[in-house]
Amino acid sequence: MKTKPTLLAGILAASMCLSASGADLRIWTNSQGRQVNASFVRIEGENVVLRTADATEHRFPLAVLTAEDQAFAKAAKAEAAPAVSANMPAAEAAKVVDTLVYNGIMSGNEDRVKSNRAPLKGFNPVSTDDHFVRRVYLDIAGRIPNFEEASTFIKSSDRNKRSKLVDMLLETDGAKTHLYNYFAEMLRVKDDFEQDNVRGTPYIGWLKEQIAKNRPWNEMVYDMITATGKMWDKKPDGTYNGAAGYLLRDSGMPLDNLANTLTVFIGTDVACAQCHDHPFADWTQRQFYEMAAFFGGTTTRLGGRDFANGDRGKVLMEEIEKMVAANPELDIRRLRNGIQNYIGANRAAVKDRGASTLKLPHDYKYKDGAPNEMVSPKFVTWSPTDTETPAYKGATDENIRTKFAQWMTHPENPRFAMTIANRLWKRAFGAGVNEPVTNIDDPSNSTNPELLKHLASEMVRVKFNLKEFMRIVYNTRAYNAEVTSENIPMGDKYYFQGPMLRRMSAEQAWDSYMTMVLDKPDTYKAPLQDLYAKSIDLNLDTVDAKTVLIKYDAFRKMAAKERALMGGSLDDVDDMMMMDKKTTRPTTTKKEDVAATDGPGKIISYEGLRLMRAAELPQPAPGGHFLTDFGQSPRNLIDGSTKIGNVPQVLMMMNGKAQKMLTSDESPILRTIEKVRDPSEKVDAMFLSILSRKPSVNEKDTAKRVLGQGEGYANMIWALINTREFMFIQ
C-alpha cells in the first residue's frame, strides 16, 4: 500500500494555539523541536494517538517524536494494556476482554452525547437465564434448546452454570454443524461446482471433519491454499483430499478466487482492483496482479501436459463407443454426454505447473506496467516495516503457492489473526469491532482499536484454536448482558454494551424447527456422503475403457440408492427417540438394512421435506425451500445470506409445510406436552419448548382458555412460532 502522508507539523502548529487544560496533558516534542500539549491515548502499531484539549485525536508515526517522548508513550501503553498470561483460563481472559470493551463503551459516549443520546454507564444489565439459554444455544449449537435443556438450565442453582453450559455446548455436534454453516457461507461452499459432474461433496466432508477435530484455523487455511490433486484423492491416512475444493470451487476464475481469498482470510477487499485501481483505498491494479501471480503457475483443470501419457480421454471414449456399439441394448447417443462428463470430472484437479505465467490485462492503462506484461509474485504490505516481520521473511518456500500460504497464515501476518478474530466476535455480538469484516483497511478506524488488536493477539495466543477463542468470547460480561433494545441507526458505531438483537439466520430458524420436530436433531445425518467420492474417481493415467463403464454404471446408481433411503415418516422419529433412550423396542429389519449403508440412519421426511439439520441438506437448499425463503446464502457471494423478511417467507411461516407439521395432530411437540400431567404445567412446557421461557401470568390465563377449545394446541403452537420473539435472538 502507498503510505498516507502524515502532517504532524500541521497538527502541532495548529494545536499550539489552543488553550491547554486537563490533568493528563503534557508537552510532546518532535525531532524537529515542534511541540504540542496533548494527552496520550494509545499506540497503534507504528503510530501514536494523542488527544489535544479540544478532544480531537491526532495520529502520527511514533518515530517522529523525541526518544524521550517515545519512551514515555511506550510506558503509558504498557500501563494501559491489561496483562494476559500464556495459559490463562477462559474466564480470566474474558475479564481482560471486558476491560477493553468497557473502555470502548466509555469512549463511545462522546459520540452519543454529540448526537443527543444519553451516555452509557457501562454494560447492559446481565441477561435473564431464559434469554441466555436460548441465545447461547442458538449462537453455539445453532438451534433453540429443547424443553428439557431449557428447563434444566433455568432450574439449576449452580453459580457457574453459564460457563459450564458454554463448555458443554462447545463440545456438541450442534456446535460443529453451526460453525460449518458459518464457514460454508463465508467460503461459498456448494454441492454443485457447475463443472461437468464435479460436486463439492468431498470438500464439504473435509470442512466438516476439520471443524469436528477443532483443527487450528491457520492449518485449515494453509491446507486449502496448498492442496494439490483431486478432491476425491485418498490420502495415506484414509481421508479425502477435500481441501483441494477451495481452489476448485472457483475453477476457471482464478482472479475472483484470489479476490475472495484476500477478502475472507485477511480482510482485504480488493475486488475493484481486479479491473482498475481501487478507487477508495490505496490498492493498485498492479498490486492485485502481483498477488494473483502467486497462483499464476497453478491450474485447476488438467490438460494433456499434466498427464504422464497425455490426456487419454479421447482414446478411452473411442474404445467405449466400440464396446457400447457391440451391445445392442445400449444406445451410445444416450450415454455419450454422460460418460464424457464423468471422465471430464477427473480433470478437475489442482496442479502446479511451475513459475507464474500471469500477465497484466490486455487493456492495462496505468503507468506502472504495460498491457500483457508478465507479473512477478509480490506480497502487499500495510506499513513500510511489514517486510521485516517473520510473516514476510519466513515465507521462503520454492513453490510460490506454498510461499503465499506461509505468508498469509503466519501468526504475524498483519491481518490474518485479526480477520478471523473479528469475524468470530461479530458472530457472537452481531457486529464486528471493525465493519465490514471483509475489509479491515485501517484497524485504527475500527470501533475499538485496542479491542481489535487484543482479540487478534488472543487468537494467536490460543494458537488459532477456534473453540478456545469462542470460549473466551462467550464468557465475557459483554456477551452475558441483555441485548441492546434501542434502535441502532444505520452506520452507527456499536460498542458492545451487550449483543445486538439479531434475527435468526435461515439455518438457525430451520434447525430450531428441527429441534421442535426431532427433539435431538443432531441424531439424523445425511447418508452416503462418501459414495460420490468413491464412484466418481478414475485414474486417467491408467484406467481402461471397461473399468470406466463399470464405474460409470455405479455412479448412475448412486442417486437411486439415495432415493431408496427416503420414505421415513414422522412416526419413525418416535422410534428413533426410543432407540436413543435404549428401550427394548425392537427395530425392524427394514431399518437394519438402512443402517447397514454408509449413513447412520434413514432420512425422515414430511411431505417431501427432509427432516435434518440444514448442514445435512443440499448445499445450498433448492429454490422454494424454507431455507431459501429465509435468506440462506445462495453461496455465490461471501457471507451472502440475508435476514430480511419477504412475503413468501411470511406465507411459509403462516401456511407452509413446516408450520403444518408442527400444528398437526402428530406434531412431535405435542408428545413433549402430553408427557406433562398438570394442565398448567402443560402450558409451561409449550412455552419452554418454543420460546425457551415460562409464560407470564396473563399469557398462562389466555393459554389455558385456548387449550380448552377445539384445535387449542395447534392454535397455540401456530401463534408462538409466528411471534417476532421466536424469530429474534434476545
Add this chain to the structure above:
Amino acid sequence: MKTELLRLNDANRRQFMLNTAKTALGVTLLPGISAKMAAAEAVSKSGPGTPGFGKAKHVIYLWMNGGMTHIDTFDPKEGATKGFGTPCRAKGDNIVSLGGYLPKLAANADKLSIIRSMSSKTGVHEAGTYIMKTGYEPRGTIVHPAMGAWGTHFLGRIKDVTLPDSVVVNSGSAYPGAGFFPPATSPVPISNPENGLQNIAPTASDTQFKKRIGLMDEFDTNFRKKFQTEDVKAYTEFYDETLKLMKSEDLKAFDLTQETAETREKYGRNNFGQGCLLARRLVESGVRFVEVQMGGWDMHNTIDNAMTNNGNTLDTAFSALLLDLQSKGLLESTLVILGSEFGRTPDVNENDGRDHYPLAYSTVLAGGGVKGGYAYGSTDKEGRRPADKQTSPSDFLATVGHAMGLPVDEVVMSPSNRPFTVGDKGVPVIDIFA
C-alpha cells in the same frame, strides 16, 4: 395489527421498507448518481421523448432455458446449415421467414421485431443466463440486479395493488433477482402456474386463522414494546402486508381457474403455455415484470424431434399470448421479449443435434411500442456471425430498460460502492421502436 405504518402513504412506506432493508443489511445504498460515462454519447438517444421510451408499462420475458437454436427458430437458413425443418413464409416483409416449427408465429410475425445479430461471449449455461438477465458477466464478488429489480429501483413499487412488482414463473428460484438491491425487490417465484402463489391458502378456517393472528399479537406484545427497532417493525410490516395479500381480491390474478377452458386450451396445456397465460393475468392486474421460463432447449441430440415438441409449445403459447394481449388492449403497453443464453451451432453434430454457440443468435421483441414485422440486423449466409448491427446482451437489456422508461445511463452505486448501470452500459436499439 394496526400500526402507524399502515397509515403512511405508499411513498413513505416504500422509503421505510428501503431504510429497513438498509439497516438489516448493514449497508448503505447510495442514491443514483447521474454521470455521463464513456458510453454517454452513444446512449444520448435514450430518455424521455425519444421513440419508445417508457411505452412498456409491463414486460413479459419469455426465457428459453438451455440455449435456443437460432437457425431452427427466428433466423432460418437455406443451404448447408439449414437443419431438418423447412422455413415457413412469415407475415411482415422484413422478417421474410421463420423456422418451419413456428407456423403460428409466422402468421403473427407482423407483431414481432427480431434482433438477428445478437452475439455474446460465453457458451456456459450459467454465465449465459446471467449475462442475458443482467447484462453483466457473473463475478464472484457481486450479484447484479435483473430487470425487474431495476424497474422497482427507478420506478418504485407498483401502485394500487398488493401484488409483487416482479414474478418469475416455472422456477423455484429468483436468482439473480434483486442483485445488490434490497431483497424485497426480488421477484416472487412461482414453481408451477397451476398452483399459483405457494402457501397462500391458510391451513385453518377463517375464524381459526383470525384467532391465531390475535393470539400471535397478544403473546408478542411485550417483545414488540421492548424492541421498537427497525428490524422488528419491518417484520411486523411484512406480516401486515402478507395478511393483506392473503385477503386481497388481487390474488385472483394468480388463479388460472378464472379463465375459460377455451382460453386455457389456446395457450397449450403445459407449464409454459399456462405460464404465459398467468403472465397475461398478472400484467392485466398491474404486475410490472414477469419472466416465464421454458426448458428443453439444450438440444445436443436429435434436434428435429426436440424442435417438433418445443417448437409447437412455444409457437402455440407465444402467438396465443400476443393475440390475447391484443384483444385485451394490452399489447401497446406490454413488451413481450424472448431470449436465451446463446444460440446453437450452425453445423448439425454427429448426434443430429446442435451444440452451444454464443457468437450468433436471436432475440425477439413484440408489443410495448416496437415495430412489427421487423428484423434488426442479420447473420451471414450460414448463421455463423452477425453480418451487420451486432448487438450484445447489454444492448438488448438497455433496449428493454429504455422501453420501460428507465434511465439506462444513470450510474447507481452498489452497497459496496461500485458503479453499475441498467444492462452494463448497453446502447438501446432505438431503431426497433415504431
